[in-house]
Amino acid sequence: MKKLRQVNIPLKDMPHQWYNILPDLPVPLPPPKDPDEGPSRLASLPKLMIGECLKQEASQERWIDIPEELIDIYAQAGRPRPLFRALNLEKKLDTPARLYYKSEFFSPTGSHKANTALAQCYYAKKQGFERVTTETGAGQWGTALAYGSAVVGLKCTVFWVRSVYNWKQDRRRFMELLGAEVFASPSPKTESGKKIWEKNHEHVGSLGIAISEGLEDSMRDPKAVYCLGSVLNHVLMHQTIIGLETQKQFKIFDDYPDIVISCFGGGSNFGGFALPFVGDVLTKGKKIKFIAAQSEVAKNLQGEYRFNFADYAEYTPLLKMYTLGHKIEMKPIWGDGLRYHGASPIISLLRDKGYINTIAYPADERYVFEKAQLFTQVEGWLPAPESAYSVACAIDEALKCKESGEKKVIAFNISGHGFLDMPGYEKVLGLK
Numbered sequence: 001m002k003k004l005r006q007v008n009i010p011l012k013d014m015p016h017q018w019y020n021i022l023p024d025l026p027v028p029l030p031p032p033k034d035p036d037e038g039p040s041r042l043a044s045l046p047k048l049m050i051g052e053c054l055k056q057e058a059s060q061e062r063w064i065d066i067p068e069e070l071i072d073i074y075a076q077a078g079r080p081r082p083l084f085r086a087l088n089l090e091k092k093l094d095t096p097a098r099l100y101y102k103s104e105f106f107s108p109t110g111s112h113k114a115n116t117a118l119a120q121c122y123y124a125k126k127q128g129f130e131r132v133t134t135e136t137g138a139g140q141w142g143t144a145l146a147y148g149s150a151v152v153g154l155k156c157t158v159f160w161v162r163s164v165y166n167w168k169q170d171r172r173r174f175m176e177l178l179g180a181e182v183f184a185s186p187s188p189k190t191e192s193g194k195k196i197w198e199k200n201h202e203h204v205g206s207l208g209i210a211i212s213e214g215l216e217d218s219m220r221d222p223k224a225v226y227c228l229g230s231v232l233n234h235v236l237m238h239q240t241i242i243g244l245e246t247q248k249q250f251k252i253f254d255d256y257p258d259i260v261i262s263c264f265g266g267g268s269n270f271g272g273f274a275l276p277f278v279g280d281v282l283t284k285g286k287k288i289k290f291i292a293a294q295s296e297v298a299k300n301l302q303g304e305y306r307f308n309f310a311d312y313a314e315y316t317p318l319l320k321m322y323t324l325g326h327k328i329e330m331k332p333i334w335g336d337g338l339r340y341h342g343a344s345p346i347i348s349l350l351r352d353k354g355y356i357n358t359i360a361y362p363a364d365e366r367y368v369f370e371k372a373q374l375f376t377q378v379e380g381w382l383p384a385p386e387s388a389y390s391v392a393c394a395i396d397e398a399l400k401c402k403e404s405g406e407k408k409v410i411a412f413n414i415s416g417h418g419f420l421d422m423p424g425y426e427k428v429l430g431l432k
């Protein structure tokens with residue numbers, strides 16, 4: 001029989017609820033807490049966060065309804081997105097494994113980040129805010145929030161890690177075209193940014209610093225609210241639409257994954273893709289190996305499991321997470337969306353309990369870009385630099401199957417496209 005290359009589901013079958021894994025976790029998630037010294041960060045959360053998102057953050061409801069208006073907005077943004085069988089790649093690798101990839105690169109802004117950006121902007125507008133503020137690393141989250149703001153009618157301010165701001169000029173123009181104002185971080189616009197910027201105007205920045213700037217900017221303006229694109233429970237929950245669609249699509253393929261892979265910075269695309277399958281492991285006795293693909297420069301899942309701040313200037317409460325420490329300096333990489341000091345508390349707990357494996361790829365990124373190039377040559381889709389880590393890890397696992405002769409089913413998420421990331425490919429692969 002002819003093998004299916006691609007499966008999608010009709011709009012009416014798009015999930016109408018997000019999956020909240022909190023009630024299914026093997027032990028309760030340690031709640032955020034205040035540090036021993038200084039003002040209470042927990043007390044300031046209702047001022048810092050969108051009310052509905054704060055409620056979702058600690059909800060024990062397994063299924064949370066996606067508002068009908070938001071379903072409409074998701075549809076306009078091109079959901080559901082297809083699940084592909086990588087038949088060409090299987091052939092090229094000569095592997096007995098069956099490879100499947102989810103296509104978050106079909107997003108209007110280029111990545112999965114739109115799934116939570118649209119939700120957060122929708123709730124912010126409903127609550128009466130006029131502006132959203134945020135940080136961005138790769139620029140994908142900043143663009144997604146700029147897009148969400150434009151769609152629902154909000155202003156948007158983005159603090160962008162300088163090392164990336166400097167080279168992704170087209171993406172900066174895209175955010176501006178959507179109506180956002182964009183600053184290189186650390187910037188002189190905020191007290192926390194200024195302290196670092198004054199010592200070094202060309203400081204490369206970090207997500208931790210940019211988060212502090214976004215938070216500070218929103219704290220000064222009662223009409224503004226801060227939005228985060230990763231790490232937090234509600235962000236991962238909004239992203240579960242990826243994995244929930246994938247489960248329906250696997251049913252149509254009449255298959256089921258043995259290995260689930262995605263790249264990992266703070267955990268939003270990995271969590272969104274993997275958590276519905278983790279739910280199957282926790283509640284239905286399924287056996288799946290989960291692998292989070294990271295960079296050597298930011299292998300937070302190999303750090304310490306402890307309470308730590310989520311930002312550089314210590315405005316956030318302490319979260320229990322795998323961390324490299326919130327003041328750590330990490331070398332810039334082309335896949336800069338993976339350069340964050342801490343891992344999502346949910347994924348951290350699951351890793352601590354032995355459910356999540358991880359691999360860190362070399363800092364020069366040649367290995368992952370070569371694998372992404374191979375993928376593009378046979379499958380035709382150009383992965384974002386971050387997604388190149390998912391591709392590399394999936395290829396590694398497929399080659400292990402070639403050695404062992406095992407017919408494993410490998411599912412990976414391509415979190416974004418690389419159309420605005422060509423300088424990274426050019427430099428790493430030496431394209432002329």
Ligand SMILES: Cc1ncc(COP(=O)(O)O)c(C=O)c1O
Binds near residue numbers: 112139140264269416
């Ligand atoms: C395309 C893409 N994939 C993955 C990531 C990593 O973030 P997360 O770990 O939250 O999925 C980013 C972050 O900017 C990104 O832009």
